[in-house]
Amino acid sequence: MSSPxxxxxxxxxxxxxxxxxxxxxxxxxxxxxxxxxxxELERMARDLGPFTIVExxxxxxxxx
Amino acid sequence: MALPKVYDWERIRLALKQLHxxxxxxxxxxxxxxxGAAWFYRETLRQWNDPDxxxxxxTPAQQSDWLSKDVDFMGLDIAEAADLLQTExxxxxxxxxxxxxxxxxxEAGLRIDPQMVAQTARIVQLPEMTFNVxxxxxxxxxxxxxxxxKERAQDRLHHQLLAExxxxxxxxxxxxxxxxxxxxxxxxARTVKTAEINFFQDDARLSKRLASAIxxxxxxxxxxxxxxxxxxxPGYTD
Numbered sequence: 419m420s421s422p423x424x425x426x427x428x429x430x431x432x433x434x435x436x437x438x439x440x441x442x443x444x445x446x447x448x449x450x451x452x453x454x455x456x457x458e459l460e461r462m463a464r465d466l467g468p469f470t471i472v473e474x475x476x477x478x479x480x481x482x
Numbered sequence: 483m484a485l486p487k488v489y490d491w492e493r494i495r496l497a498l499k500q501l502h503x504x505x506x507x508x509x510x511x512x513x514x515x516x517x518g519a520a521w522f523y524r525e526t527l528r529q530w531n532d533p534d535x536x537x538x539x540x541t542p543a544q545q546s547d548w549l550s551k552d553v554d555f556m557g558l559d560i561a562e563a564a565d566l567l568q569t570e571x572x573x574x575x576x577x578x579x580x581x582x583x584x585x586x587x588x589e590a591g592l593r594i595d596p597q598m599v600a601q602t603a604r605i606v607q608l609p610e611m612t613f614n615v616x617x618x619x620x621x622x623x624x625x626x627x628x629x630x631x632k633e634r635a636q637d638r639l640h641h642q643l644l645a646e647x648x649x650x651x652x653x654x655x656x657x658x659x660x661x662x663x664x665x666x667x668x669x670x671a672r673t674v675k676t677a678e679i680n681f682f683q684d685d686a687r688l689s690k691r692l693a694s695a696i697x698x699x700x701x702x703x704x705x706x707x708x709x710x711x712x713x714x715x716p717g718y719t720d
Contacts, residue, residue, distance in 0.1 A: 436590065439576055443586070444634060446575050447550040456545035463525055470607045471526055471615060473666065 494553070495608075497581040502611050505566055512557035513599045513614040514606070515588065515621065517549045520640040522606055523618050523647045534687045535650035538642055547635040552577055552584035556596045556616070563587045592627040593677075594620055618648055619670040623677040645681070648674055649688045656695035656707060664706040671710060683716050693718040 446452060454462070502509050514522075528537045540548065552575075560571050567585075569578045577584040589596065594616070602617040625641040628634065652671065655662050674681050682689060696704075696711045696718065711718040 432590070439588075440632070442574075442576050443552070446552065446577075446584075447636075452551050453546055454549045454551065456542055459545060459548060462521075463528065466525055468609065469522075469525070471522060471604050472607060473604055473663070 494583065495610075497583040498613065499611060500581050502613075508566060509611065509613045512555040512587070513596075513603045513616050514553070515556050515591070515594070515599060515616045515624075516554035517636055517640060518553050519616045519621055520625075520643055521549055522615055523621075524643050527643070527647045527650060530650060530654070532650050532654070534653070534691060535646050538646060540639065544635070544639055548639050550636070552586055554586045554588055556588050556594070556599045557614075558587050559589055560587055591624050592631075593623045617670075618644055618651070619673040619677075622648060622674060626677040645678075649685060653688065653691045653695060656692060656699070659699055659701060659704060662699075662704060662707075664704050668706050668710050671714070675714060682714055689716045689718075 498509070524537065527535065558566065563578060563585075564571050567578055567580055569580055571578055575584060577586045579585075599616045599620060600614075602620055603614040604617055605612050606615045622641065622644040625637050625644060628637040629641055648670070652667070655667055671682070682692070693711065693715055696707050696715070697720065699707060708720055712720065
């Protein structure tokens with residue numbers, strides 16, 4: 419049952435899970451070979467080729 | 483899991499194409515976030531080659547911190563992703579291993595959630611496919627929060643890059659009235675200023691160029707920028 423106390427516990431549990439997740443991810447990222455080198459980043463940029471980032475078209479509500 | 487030796491954009495492109503081909507509903511329903519998203523903004527800033535806001539230069543050590551080889555999305559929870567990818571989630575790496583990619587699905591960040599990123603996402607258009615990428619100002623907000631509480635080198639690099647990208651984009655859009663969408667521009671400006679109160683005050687390059695561009699706007703539909711500038715942009719006079 420939802421109560422302010424239970425919600426606090428839920429929030430604390432979520433925060434603890436998130437912190438553990440970040441720590442685990444960071445450990446993975448820091449292992450040798452799990453990050454791109456400067457040379458790899460340059461090669462990726464070269465190989466990417468033409469691309470664009472566009473905005474979503476807004477949803478328009480039409481009223482007849 | 484050992485990563486392949488050849489691990490580059492072509493591999494990511496192939497994996498994304500494979501994902502798109504095998505699961506046609508996948509890419510439209512997820513949003514690229516994290517360092518991968520920041521990298522696309524980095525490459526956009528490089529393409530713009532703007533004299534006021536060039537791509538930052540990084541030391542070799544910083545380059546090595548810039549981007550890890552996992553790819554983060556929002557939009558599916560772990561169970562949904564496992565079902566769709568038909569792959570077990572690896573708890574030790576917090577990723578799915580898919581076609582040589584380490585793919586993660588985050589359900590919440592410090593400031594972002596799947597609903598927010600989906601509603602504001604932009605679209606990356608490549609010749610062979612399109613996919614969603616987190617809105618730059620939203621990712622900036624997340625990175626600004628992260629650098630306040632975490633000591634992760636990549637967050638500072640992404641934050642720096644996104645700040646430069648956004649400054650450049652605010653100016654470029656204000657300088658192009660034909661394409662300017664005033665309400666979006668102002669909404670992004672408010673998002674960025676909420677994340678960093680001095681964003682529009684601390685950089686003379688930005689405030690000078692922006693003030694000049696906004697002062698030149700003539701259309702009534704751009705009044706929102708002039709009104710915003712009066713209250714938030716140092717040195718602006720109408």
